[in-house]
Amino acid sequence: MSTNLPLPQFYAQTLSSLQPIFDDTLSTSDPKAQGILSSALDNLYLIQRMVNSLGVFSENENVDEVGEKELVFMSLGWVIGATEEKGGLGGRDDRMSSLQRAETAYSSYLELLTSYSVLSPEDKAESSASTNGGPSIPKDPAKKREAKIAQYRKEKDLRQYISNSLPSHPDTSSSPITFLLDLLPSTSTRPSVVSTSTGSTSVNPDDAPEITKSTIVLILRLLYTSTLSSLSSISMELDLLSNAPASISQIAEQDPRHVRREEEDATWRLDRQPGTYKPRELISGNGKVLRPFTILPSTQAMSDRERLKGDVFKQSWRLPTMTIDEYLEEEQRRGNIITGGGQASYDAPTATELMELEAENDGTIVAEENYEKKRLKDENWAMFTDENKKGAGNTMNKG
Structure with missing residues (x-):
């Protein structure tokens, strides 16, 4: 991809395309949203390669040695992770791959903040607990609730400080993408093409907002708190997906004998499979029953656990059935139907x-x-x- 935009403007343009999705004005289930996420990820990974090739960050530097315009690009790892986390809706494997890439991006973001001493001592302790296998949120319900309340208050205070420090004073409930866009030049008047040959991360002073380094550090710390919550959610979701049953196509690829067993089972079983009969084949237009059938509870009202249990622990023979008329005749013969009166x-x-x-x-x-x-x-x-x-x-x- 070739462009003529400076790197900060290219970054701002990519964030602007993501803003409707992160502000929840565009649902991630919308095909348009998935297209935006895919295109934005291509741009974000390109920006990441450009930042690495330019050597913007070094392992032997401190946060005080980095300029305000370069410090903004520390958020790149978080943006990639958050964008990957919202994608991957093409199936279980696609979702797992997307979550794993998000986890990698989040981890690199935490490592970058730690190496540049951006985090406070409390943040460092919390980060080491989450990255070294220790639970960042305790398992005890009472302590878990207290930890969530403390994290919410911390995030609320950070948002308030950031909102007061930015020139546009965005709402405290705005997404972190909105805060990052306030650190970058405006995207309203810019060319449509960008150049990877642009070798500077500096911003035109006439177009760039005046932001202090302390404000940028506050935004990075806000993204840090969001990263810990996201890593915890990703870990739980990956655990659930790894234990979820594979699709039929995947089972067929791994074990073709499974499909043959299913076909054989369908041939010798006497009870009908769901969906074999249509309603018009069971009852005529004037309400007359055409064939025996069994009334079962709605599958929509059943939980997945009950549905799977019913599919596994069911009889291996066909259950006896009768029409409604036959049932009423049998009940009348037994004397269970009272006539007369009224x-x-x-x-x-x-x-x-x-x-x-x-x-x-x-x-x-x-x-x-x-x-x-x-x-x-x-x-x-x-x-x-x-x-x-x-x-x-x-x-x-x-x-």
Whole structure:
């Protein structure tokens, strides 16, 4: 790539392209965002090679011996790490490679700050704990919460100091990219091409903001606190990804016999695989059931653990099924379905009312028989009431 821009302006142009992503105005899942990240990484690695070829930083120097314009480029390792951390959405291996590159960039950034004595004694102790395998955040929940609160307060104070020191006074909640852009020349008026042959990291005084070295050091320390959190998150994510199951294509490449076993299993198993039948093949347009089926819980409501458990610990034979009509017939045969009752039973005529209706049909044998039945019933009831006075059986209340 050939350009005619000075190195600081090239760096500022690359950071400007990343600002919408780091400010969360553009989602990383957007294909446009992934294209921006890929292009920005190419530019960032090019800037890194240019800085190394120019010998901007040396192992035998101190932070006081570096100029303000060169000190800005110490943030390059953090920017590369943060950009790599937001990419790698093409699968498990792609994500792991991206996280590993981010981890390498973050580690080089910490080493650079340590070698130039940018960190305070407290920062050095925290950095050595995280880089030497010791946990930067304790495992005890109470101490872990206290450590996070202390880190949040530290980051908040740094952001406030930085915001007060910068000419544009950016918001304290702004992303670190915004703070870095305030250290670099404006990108509003610049040519579209840059040259790798530009051998100076100095900035045009008319275009460069006046920033003190202490402000730049504060920004580098802010990036340091962010680096420790990112390294902790990357370590946990890499551990999860390393234990995650590989995709089918990767399993086939490693062990083709696994695919053959899956195909054989699908041939001898009697129960249908998910997705074999479509809803229109199970139920007709008028709601009639066309074939037996089993109603299962929604897979969206099931956790991955429950779904995997159901796939592993399942019966090796086909379970008996029946239609809804067959199920209702079987339940009715067993006497588990109650019929009658309700409003229709309440509105139906009683036996006495039916006899009265039948007795009204004069001149028929059925009417005479029902009339005689009703007469006998009324006579028996009259004899019962004569022999059993009202309240005769009420011996408890005497009422």
